[in-house]
Amino acid sequence: MKRNPAPGGALIHPAFLAALFVLLLNDQVLKRACPSVMTGKLSDFAGVLLLPLFLHALLELGGARIRRQPLSAASADRLLVVCITVSLLAFALPEVWKPAELAYRYGLGAARWPFQALFALSSGQAPLGIRPVRATADVTDLLALPMALVALRVGRQRARGSRGVSQVSSLAFFARLFLPLRRFQRGRMHERSAEKVPRLMPGDAPRAPGLAGYSRGSLPQ
């Protein structure tokens, strides 16, 4: 059975990282510095791309951890479609249906509450109750829905692994950037001294999230 070579790998796809950067920058800086129609829509476009891929990656990682092997490509594809559908409903319904908007406001408020409570407690204050988030129903926000197609494309690339090798390589490259050089050199010496070095094959169980199917050959030399 063909396995997804890198569960959770969508999290390091350039499109995902770009959307994440745009969402953070727009919400935390641009909306306050220069509020406009553009900043109002930018987060919607980024969010519609980000949310399904994020949910999909979490489920993929969780599935791989629980089952001790990655999901099959077909299962990952089906899961991706479910995540996109759920995300589209969560995004679109509050724009057109008042009860959904209310559910969104209190749902997101409830999801934020544990973090706010922790922050309040760490600041020596008593945590406040759940506060709903602000939401303004605007049907023009639905213009962002086609971004789900981009999410589908990115997610299917990950699930099918058509670009899995290059992205796993890029993950390894990032990882190496964060590793002290000595540790790497030590690792290389160890490998040279070993008579038989085990290599991971594409069907093997992952050693770490996002690295399933990774082989030393894809390491940047």
Add this chain to the structure above:
Amino acid sequence: MPGRWLRFERNRAPATLPASDNAVARVSARLLCVVIIASTAALLGTSETSDTATSPATSPTTFTTYQFARNAIDGGSVDLTEAQPSATFNVYITATDLGPDGVQSTTQAVVHLHGLVTTSDLSKGASPPLVSIQASSPDSTGGSVSQTLDEIAQTQTLQFTGDCATPKNGDCRARFAVAVRRLDDGAAGGKVTVNWSFDVTSSGQLPATTASTKDSQDPPWTVQVTPP
């Protein structure tokens, strides 16, 4: 559950793995964690919390209440005669800043009118005429009307409109009108002098861990009275 997870982790990473692979795997897992945390923060932080609307079941029940009052603001005086039996004063109040700790000073605003009505040079045998005092605010519902021979004591709610969250923009305002009228339309002759002033009170609240009320203080407003 943690024990099961630890066993799984132990079994999952064979000891024969090259050190560099293990190191890359650990760092990569950390990178994924960073991306997951950043994504969670971005998605949860994409909408700001509403400070005004609160869940009925879990809303904070304690606030610090800030009282504001500006007292004895001179409204002016007017002589009501047969030629001019009625007059209208317009009052404009503009909030120029937020109150202490950033609290809005423009909620629950109420204006209290008070004053004196005196008569002079009435026709012989004529009794002092009643004077109608009508206070109204175009931005508030309803108005108050009273009739008096000598004293004015009346209350009217005020509604500030505009961007009162950022009053420095100068468009957070309230307005009200005070119309006075001789009910005899001047038939008793002479003049009826209406001399009035007013107080404006308001309050603001901020969520707090313990309920408290701050002493009344002067609000950051400018008040303009336009005489008839």
